[in-house]
Amino acid sequence: xxxxxxxxxxxxxxxxxxxxxxxxxxxxxxxxxxxxxxxxxxxxxxxxxxxxxxxxxxxxxxxxxxxxxxxxxxxxxxxxxxxxxxxxxxxxxxxxxxxxxxxxxxxxxxxxxxxxxxxxxxxxxxxxxxxxxxxxxxxxxxxxxxxxxxxxxxxxxxxxxxxxxxxxxxxxxxxxxxxxxxxxxxxxxxxxxxxxxxxxxxxxxxxxxxxxxxxxxxxxxxxxxxxxxxxxxxxxxxxxxxxxxxxxxxxxxxxxxxxxxxxxxxxxxxxxxxxxxxxxxxxxxxxxxxxxxx
Numbered sequence: 001x002x003x004x005x006x007x008x009x010x011x012x013x014x015x016x017x018x019x020x021x022x023x024x025x026x027x028x029x030x031x032x033x034x035x036x037x038x039x040x041x042x043x044x045x046x047x048x049x050x051x052x053x054x055x056x057x058x059x060x061x062x063x064x065x066x067x068x069x070x071x072x073x074x075x076x077x078x079x080x081x082x083x084x085x086x087x088x089x090x091x092x093x094x095x096x097x098x099x100x101x102x103x104x105x106x107x108x109x110x111x112x113x114x115x116x117x118x119x120x121x122x123x124x125x126x127x128x129x130x131x132x133x134x135x136x137x138x139x140x141x142x143x144x145x146x147x148x149x150x151x152x153x154x155x156x157x158x159x160x161x162x163x164x165x166x167x168x169x170x171x172x173x174x175x176x177x178x179x180x181x182x183x184x185x186x187x188x189x190x191x192x193x194x195x196x197x198x199x200x201x202x203x204x205x206x207x208x209x210x211x212x213x214x215x216x217x218x219x220x221x222x223x224x225x226x227x228x229x230x231x232x233x234x235x236x237x238x239x240x241x242x243x244x245x246x247x248x249x250x251x252x253x254x255x256x257x258x259x260x261x262x263x264x265x266x267x268x269x270x271x272x273x274x275x276x277x278x279x280x281x282x283x284x285x286x287x288x289x290x291x292x293x294x
Contacts, residue, residue, distance in 0.1 A: 002032040003205045003294075005047075008192040009038030009185070010211035011164070013259040015060070015274050017043045019281030020209050020255065022053035027289050032204055033122050035196045037186040040209075041125040041161035042103065045154055048123040049110040057278065059106065096159055096168040104155035115139045115157075116150035126186030126193045127160040130170065135189045136160070137196065146176025161186045194254070205294040207253050209285075214256035255288045257281050 007017060017040070024031075036044035046056055104113075111117060127136040138157040139149035160171045160183040170182035186193075194208045223229050257280060262273065269277075 001029050001205075003029055003207055004033040004197055004202060005031045005035075005044075006192065006194045006197070006206070006208040007034065007036040007040030007043045008208070008210045008212075009036075009040050009161075009187040010191075010259065011039050011263070012269055013211040013262050013277065014039035014043055015269070015277035016211060016257045016259055016281030016284075017209060018053055018057050018060070019278040019283070020257065020285045021047065021056065022278075023282045023285035023289065025053055026286070033124075033197070033202070035124045035126070035193050036161070037126040037191050037193055038162050038164070039211075040192075041158045041186070044123055044125065045103070045107060045112075045158050048118055049107050049112040049154075051106075051110065060274070063102075093166070094168050096163055096171070099162065099168075100155050100159040103158055104153065107154055112154055114151055114153055118154070123154070124193075124196055125157050125161045126190050126196075127157070127163075127183050128186050128189045129173070129181045130184055131181035136183060136186070137193075145173065145181075160184075205253070207255065207292075207294075210254055210256045211259045212256060213258040213260065252293070255285050257284045 007014075021043075031047055034044040034048050036042075043056075046059075051059070107113065115123070124140065125138040127138060128134075129136045138160065139152050142149045142152055156171070160173070162168065162185060163171055163183065164185045165188065168185075170184045172180045173183050174180050192208060192210060194206065197206050259277065259280065262269070262277065
């Protein structure tokens with residue numbers, strides 16, 4: 001059965017999506033269109049390119065996540081905690097080139113380099129243009145920069161969606177006139193873009209996959225210091241826009257995978273941690289599908 005799917009951001013938590021895909025395949029669901037942000041953009045691009053859960057699982061068995069942490073010159077210069085001083089000039093601890101190069105290689109193995117190599121409208125990714133102060137939906141919005149969407153590399157678009165502020169450097173996007181914009185992780189504006197399919201509706205069922213426990217009405221967060229304040233501000237930016245759509249009667253089409261112990265930036269997951277996340281994604285999705293009315 002063909003459905004449309006949305007994958008949320010969540011960094012290292014996204015290993016759970018491998019189990020989710022395995023469950024969907026087991027129940028004979030296939031994705032016609034996919035939207036995603038950050039880690040969800042990585043997963044979405046692999047699925048849209050034709051990778052199966054078995055192939056993705058094997059792919060990541062051979063990957064140490066810290067291989068993607070290519071430090072900037074500033075981060076290499078300053079030791080330990082002082083390396084954060086380099087963020088002031090380098091705009092991020094890590095460049096993000098390694099992630100793009102690795103993903104480009106994996107996508108090209110399936111014959112995918114640009115969006116022209118994918119079926120029309122099969123993949124949409126969310127990023128944020130902090131120069132022009134706007135949300136960026138890729139590849140759709142590239143025409144606003146005078147660029148040809150079909151000619152744009154999918155791996156570059158994914159990297160844009162994954163450029164976590166201060167952690168990875170922003171990506172420079174040049175328009176047809178040579179002016180540049182700084183692009184960062186789409187999660188600061190829309191970490192779970194189910195709303196994208198409100199613009200482009202179809203008769204297919206829509207199912208979203210979150211990497212958090214199901215929210216409970218009335219829950220609130222205690223803020224006791226400046227770090228917790230910053231974290232709450234960032235979390236509010238991520239969730240408030242998307243939660244309005246989910247709250248508006250679409251929550252029954254969301255699989256909430258209760259990943260609580262793993263942080264977004266946990267780039268040193270053990271094999272046991274990965275296996276636990278994959279199994280959590282599989283069993284949570286299987287349980288959801290038992291009662292999903294679609």
